[in-house]
Amino acid sequence: MDLEKLGWIASPFNPNKPDPRFILYDDIGREILIQASKESSRIFYIYGKVGMGKSTLALWMSEVAKAYDLEPILIHGGRLYDPEIVKEKLKTIFKGPGFFRWLINLIRRKKTINYLVIVDDVTEIEDRNFFEKLVGIIDHPKIHASVCLFGNKKLEEWPYREVFTNRRIIVYELKKxxxxxxxxxxxxxxxxxxxxxxxxxxxxxxxxxxxxxxxxxxxxxxxxxxxxxxxxxxxx
Missing domain, CATH: 1.10.8 (Helicase, Ruva Protein; domain 3)
Structure with missing residues (x-):
């Protein structure tokens, strides 16, 4: 594309690069963040067609979560899924926040940390152990965490749905x-x-x-x- 003729510094319509600046589903994102900030152990499942903007919403939520007193942990599924990276990220939940986050919470007199584990492309992850770890985090008596899963399939079509049996899952569909x-x-x-x-x-x-x-x-x-x-x- 000849950007000089247009006076553009880059193409504004790159379809393969999620950019949270151009969020279209912030209303759904805010609703989930508010719910997760009020009560832990919640499970959210957001689904929609490939290319509908799920990754963009996941990135946006991870960027603004702290404004809702949530500590976000973003995990990429699909071809970006790496069990070792995921293992290290989940460890931070048990270790607690870093010094500066701890200091901010001390100033605010906030005793508990509410985590929000955001998993993008969850329906492309073939790792049962990972999902069992998520359940363990949600059930842990000393951890306050919720989980937000983004998938390309309807909840009932997702094979690992049964790992979360007997748990209420709040479902959102991303439509055009x-x-x-x-x-x-x-x-x-x-x-x-x-x-x-x-x-x-x-x-x-x-x-x-x-x-x-x-x-x-x-x-x-x-x-x-x-x-x-x-x-x-x-x-x-």
């Missing part, structure tokens, strides 16, 4: 956002790279792309392709 939300996201992305409005795209072109694509990733890919087509045709 409204046109207004998507338009605001597009505008924010264009502004982030030095552009304004919707860049070289017309509202008619954007609405057509939104109508023809179901997921956020597909919409971003189609936007990028459309701009490349206009550049090649000399329309920009």
């Amino acid at each position: 956002p409204s046109k207004d939300k998507i338009l605001k996201m597009i505008e924010s992305r264009v502004e982030s790279v030095g552009g304004s409005g919707y860049g070289p795209l017309t509202l008619e072109e954007i609405f057509d792309i939104i109508e023809r694509n179901e997921t956020i990733r597909d919409i971003l890919s189609a936007l990028e392709i459309k701009i490349m087509e206009k550049l090649r045709a000399g329309q920009i």
Whole structure:
């Protein structure tokens, strides 16, 4: 893409890079964070189609969790899943917070630490031992923790659902956002790279792309392709 013609410093529509600055489901994220901050041992399951924005929401929640007095632990599933890294991350729950976090809690006179374990691409993890460890953390009498799982399958279709048998799981489905939300996201992305409005795209072109694509990733890919087509045709 010839970014110089557009005055952009980068492509705003990279479909393969989750960016929490352009969150579309912050309402769901805040609802979960509020619930987890009020009561521990909760299990949340968020599912949706591949490319709907689950990883972006997981990243966003991990970044803002401390504002809700939650200590986030983000674990990546899928091809990024590494049992050794996960083991070290879960150890921090038993060790307690670092010195500065401990000092902040002391100043606030906060005696307990509420952890939120956020697991992205959970349906791509084939490690029963990991899920049993999560149950152990939730059940531990001296640990205050909740778990937020992000998957591509419905809860009843997930093979490791049975590890959490007899436990209440709060389920959320990520659906295609409204046109207004998507338009605001597009505008924010264009502004982030030095552009304004919707860049070289017309509202008619954007609405057509939104109508023809179901997921956020597909919409971003189609936007990028459309701009490349206009550049090649000399329309920009």
